[in-house]
Amino acid sequence: MHHSIMTVKGEILSDELGLCHSHEHLFIAEGQSAKINKALRIDDYNKTLEEVLLFKKIGGQSIVDAQPVGCGRMADLLYKVSEETDINIIASTGFHKLIFYPENHWIHSMSEEQLMELFASELQVGMYINSDERRYERIISRAGIIKTAVDTEGMTKEYRKLFRAAAKASLLTGAPIMSHSETRTGIEQVKFLSEQGIAPESMIICHIDRSIEDFTYQLEVAKTGVYMELDTIGRLKYHSDEDEVKLILKLIEAGFEDKILIGLDVTRERLKSYGGEIGLDYIKESFIPLMHKHGITDTWIRKFIIDNPAKAFTKKI
Ligand SMILES: [Zn+2]
Secondary structure (H helix, E strand, O other), rough: OOOOEEEEEEEEHHHHOOOOEEOOOHHHOOHHHHHOOOOEEOOHHHHHHHHHHHHHHHHOOOEOOOOOOOOOOHHHHHHHHHHHHHEEEEEEEEOOOOHHOOOHHHHOOOOOOHHHHHHHHHHHOOOOOOEEEEEOOOOOOOOOOOEEOOOOOOOOOOHHHHHHHHHHHHHOOOOEEEEEEOOHHHHHHHHHHHHHHOOOHHHHEEEOOOOOOOOOHHHHHOOOOOOEOOOOOOOOOOOOOHHHHHHHOOOOOOOOOHHHOOOOOOOOOHHHHHHOOOOOHHHHHHHHHHHHOOOOHHHHHHHHHHHHHHHHHHOOO
């Protein structure tokens, strides 16, 4: 079996991934997301290009774009910016929280089978452009992961249908599932996906570090064997970066350093090229030095930014 990862420019070997941010948003089209939060519109090609070039300048090689099909994902621009910068981009099919879709969206009306076929075909054939004007056009770039999400109410009937479709597409294609979680919903999601036959090494649970006062939750998720994404870095409205580092130290101490992925989960408000203050150089320039300061060695850091993403985003068949 050869180990490969699907990027928008085609398959690469897992060890070619290099320095990877495991959860970002390079583009989000104008739409329902921006109606809810105006920072959820990232649609200026040249600004995103500038940001990705900044990432490249600090040694970045790969970015996971977490915006799924039909939810403002701009597949054609992901390909274009990857082509122009030579940065690997792993795109998402799947679905986001239902608040990010208008009431009449196909996400609500499609059957489980139809959703499964849509996700699988985006992983195997190519992604839909899915803008208002070019609704049914698709490109040859394929998605590399299946995004899933729940809201605070957890696994309702509609979410269970969506999760089953995602699980079937994952079993068919080998693509990993990357799931948005709310405070403490991670366990329920892992349990449901396990029941559908998904192995822990094919699951990535995002935002595991939003609320970190109580370590028992993170420990419970870690013990299931899934990959955990720490993406609340430089988001000081939640907690300080020092507290984030303390969480990482606890996870290392508990033996889970091979399961940690990191990213910034950027929005328009944080990207430097859009006038924000964080930027895609933040992990390299600020967060890694802070980890060093607290005794986290380069061997561990290499795992979080290179080795663990290389395993987590590898196709499992
Ligand atoms: Zn996100």
